[in-house]
Amino acid sequence: MNRIRRYIRMITIFTKRGGYVRANYLKRIGYFKKQGEHCYFQPWNFGTDPYLISFGNNVHVASNVTFINHDITSLMFRYTDNNHTYKERRGEIIIGDNVFIGTNTTILYDVTIGNNVIIGAGSLVCKDIPSNVIVAGNPCRVIGDYNTYKEKITGKNLT
Amino acid sequence: MNRIRRYIRMITIFTKRGGYVRANYLKRIGYFKKQGEHCYFQPWNFGTDPYLISFGNNVHVASNVTFINHDITSLMFRYTDNNHTYKERRGEIIIGDNVFIGTNTTILYDVTIGNNVIIGAGSLVCKDIPSNVIVAGNPCRVIGDYNTYKEKITGKNLT
Amino acid sequence: MNRIRRYIRMITIFTKRGGYVRANYLKRIGYFKKQGEHCYFQPWNFGTDPYLISFGNNVHVASNVTFINHDITSLMFRYTDNNHTYKERRGEIIIGDNVFIGTNTTILYDVTIGNNVIIGAGSLVCKDIPSNVIVAGNPCRVIGDYNTYKEKITGKNLT
Numbered sequence: 001m002n003r004i005r006r007y008i009r010m011i012t013i014f015t016k017r018g019g020y021v022r023a024n025y026l027k028r029i030g031y032f033k034k035q036g037e038h039c040y041f042q043p044w045n046f047g048t049d050p051y052l053i054s055f056g057n058n059v060h061v062a063s064n065v066t067f068i069n070h071d072i073t074s075l076m077f078r079y080t081d082n083n084h085t086y087k088e089r090r091g092e093i094i095i096g097d098n099v100f101i102g103t104n105t106t107i108l109y110d111v112t113i114g115n116n117v118i119i120g121a122g123s124l125v126c127k128d129i130p131s132n133v134i135v136a137g138n139p140c141r142v143i144g145d146y147n148t149y150k151e152k153i154t155g156k157n158l159t
Numbered sequence: 160m161n162r163i164r165r166y167i168r169m170i171t172i173f174t175k176r177g178g179y180v181r182a183n184y185l186k187r188i189g190y191f192k193k194q195g196e197h198c199y200f201q202p203w204n205f206g207t208d209p210y211l212i213s214f215g216n217n218v219h220v221a222s223n224v225t226f227i228n229h230d231i232t233s234l235m236f237r238y239t240d241n242n243h244t245y246k247e248r249r250g251e252i253i254i255g256d257n258v259f260i261g262t263n264t265t266i267l268y269d270v271t272i273g274n275n276v277i278i279g280a281g282s283l284v285c286k287d288i289p290s291n292v293i294v295a296g297n298p299c300r301v302i303g304d305y306n307t308y309k310e311k312i313t314g315k316n317l318t
Numbered sequence: 319m320n321r322i323r324r325y326i327r328m329i330t331i332f333t334k335r336g337g338y339v340r341a342n343y344l345k346r347i348g349y350f351k352k353q354g355e356h357c358y359f360q361p362w363n364f365g366t367d368p369y370l371i372s373f374g375n376n377v378h379v380a381s382n383v384t385f386i387n388h389d390i391t392s393l394m395f396r397y398t399d400n401n402h403t404y405k406e407r408r409g410e411i412i413i414g415d416n417v418f419i420g421t422n423t424t425i426l427y428d429v430t431i432g433n434n435v436i437i438g439a440g441s442l443v444c445k446d447i448p449s450n451v452i453v454a455g456n457p458c459r460v461i462g463d464y465n466t467y468k469e470k471i472t473g474k475n476l477t
Contacts, residue, residue: 227439231378232467232471235416240468243473265422283438283454283456297442
């Protein structure tokens with residue numbers, strides 16, 4: 001029953017076309033633990049535990065990003081060992097303000113991402129990311145500075 | 160015709176919801192070369208050559224894992240060279256007992272994975288993996304010890 | 319409207335089954351900036367900017383390869399800074415002759431791939447790739463030589 005409800009929810013999210021429209025819908029229904037202003041979400045599948053994901057303001061998420069908020073290795077350990085319990089592990093993903101997450105990125109739980117962060121396409125995020133950096137790779141590493149990149153792509157001064 | 164049959168099969172696998180239900184169904188129809196007890200499969204697409212994949216007991220596979228049992232570079236080589244033949248390469252993927260394969264992992268052919276192995280999310284597995292390890296990354300490398308992790312997440316002693 | 323047209327196009331591409339059939343269809347409708355002879359395309363989604371992708375002759379693309387020809391970080395920067403303009407960045411992906419691109423690979427824009435290149439499954443291509451090499455990994459690195467591999471898988475001499 002819960003699974004069917006989850007699928008119906010996912011299909012509804014899928015029908016909200018456009019990253020800002022989708023994010024506004026998800027904010028209105030309170031889909032995540034926390035969601036700031038001006039978010040843009042291309043994915044429609046945020047995994048089984050969206051209540052463990054927090055987004056700050058101005059977070060842009062490109063398509064096919066995977067959020068993993070739990071770990072089912074416990075199911076495997078239980079079968080091999082009847083003498084102990086193994087708890088299903090769950091953890092939060094906390095994302096700051098002004099964060100861009102590139103296509104095909106995978107983010108694991110117990111991870112905090114700072115403010116002003118760009119995560120390159122195809123990254124694997126398994127550790128905290130500090131503020132004001134660009135990261136990429138699997139596992140992801142700091143490869144640049146957020147503000148340097150921002151200045152580089154400035155079109156012109158409007159003032 | 161074979162292609163249509165393959166699609167119908169994939170849709171049928173898709174309708175088997177829940178990792179244990181799906182794995183039991185695949186075991187019953189003999190989908191793989193070999194499949195042990197107590198497996199859990201979230202993927203419904205195991206590629207074109209499931210008859211080249213062997214699973215031991217207690218193998219848990221998370222969503223969106225890709226199994227690649229063949230290589231079509233031969234199609235490309237044939238076009239550039241009329242003087243030789245190029246065979247389509249195929250190879251087995253052999254997985255031991257008590258193995259967990261994380262989301263978004265890609266596994267290439269001619270690979271043997273030992274017993275008691277955890278493969279982290281987003282990994283690329285292109286070489287054999289020994290027993291009793293945790294691997295992750297692209298290409299994947301040993302990053303930890305299976306038993307250490309198992310002890311770490313033990314809830315309590317039941318005896 | 320453009321979005322709907324794009325979805326209809328993608329569904330049409332999806333219905334063209336078989337890599338050569340699909341590539342021939344895309345060549346006939348002039349989907350890409352340039353497309354040579356004897357291409358083989360398993361993906362049906364080439365992103366939002368296929369007019370920025372050039373394929374040489376004899377290019378084989380395996381399933382689930384992502385082509386990224388633009389970058390929307392500008393949407394994020396604009397929100398944080400009213401004093402400057404930020405242009406949406408777009409760039410070309412140029413692929414030479416006799417290129418094989420493995421499953422689950424992601425290719426970023428402003429990238430030129432040479433002739434006689436094999437890109438391993440799961441790679442992240444963010445820089446130019448020279449001719450006559452095999453690359454793999456995230457980020458991808460040269461791991462071998464095209465001609466050495468070609469000779470290795472030669473079945474037999476036909477002359």
